[in-house]
Amino acid sequence: MNKLILLTFSLLIGNGIYAQKLKEYKASNGITYKVGDDVIMGNGSGNNDQYVYMWITSALVKGGEIKSRAYNGYAVTIKKIKRFKDKKNEKVLFLVGGGNLSNYTLDIESAIETCEVKDCGNDNAKVSDKETDKYEKLKKLKELLDSGIITQSEFDSEKKKILESDQ
Template sequence: MSYSQNAEKLEEYTASNGVTYKIGDEIKLGRGSDTNGKFVYANVGGWAVSTNPEDNRLGAANAGLIVTVKKINKYNHKRYKGVYFIVGGGNITNYTLDIENAIQSCEVENCAQESQTVTTDKYDQLAKLKKLLDDGVLSVEEYELEKKKILNDN
């Protein structure tokens, strides 16, 4: 399926995770989000594409692979929308990376769930700390010291 004529070519793209990606940048893949560990949003591209979409998914063994951004394309076709990176993983085959869905599913590092986890963990820790103060387990001084550590670490 070729939508290249409908692609807006970008030099850089600021994604929902706050990272501005540019051509030449490296991205570390996270884990595949499919139940079998395969990647859903990172697929084989170029000459090696199979007619079976399942065959195009990167396998679970590619977790941690560092890929280089070669092209950034933005599509606004009625059935094909979003920002897709053409990336290389050090071999002769290029891959297509649906960057926003990869961020949401943590198929790339610096993903949405990682930033939510840090925020949630910080507030969970503060709530537990406050309960220890309220229950008399911690003194006010101990509470303030621990609270400061949590806030400074995050």
């Protein structure tokens, strides 16, 4: 066992690769992830919605693909964050757990890029959230009008402001 660890370590050093353990990481989607935070999974980006950038890592299984659609919307908890660098590339991997016995490795930047995580910075999702927020404001405004808290002219004025915002 010790020989295997020594061999792995010398291969990494010989290839100019080093790993750095991080307490937090600010990702390209603008979110700062910390150990203990949850990451909400999106749809897998591979064939049949399998996850390409999250794979099983346990003592018994290494590198197994996750083929289940059941992970969509599922929260995995960050246990460790590691940055790997070599002469050409940098990769940040999260060791995450989902409440079962297996741990998973999550290539966070690739998962963000392909929306395998919910907070992927997808502009369509942001537009949808703005539209939902706009309609929620209108609904509350109408409730205020119906209850007599505001007048019809106040309602019309505020409605116009809401509808004209963020166009």
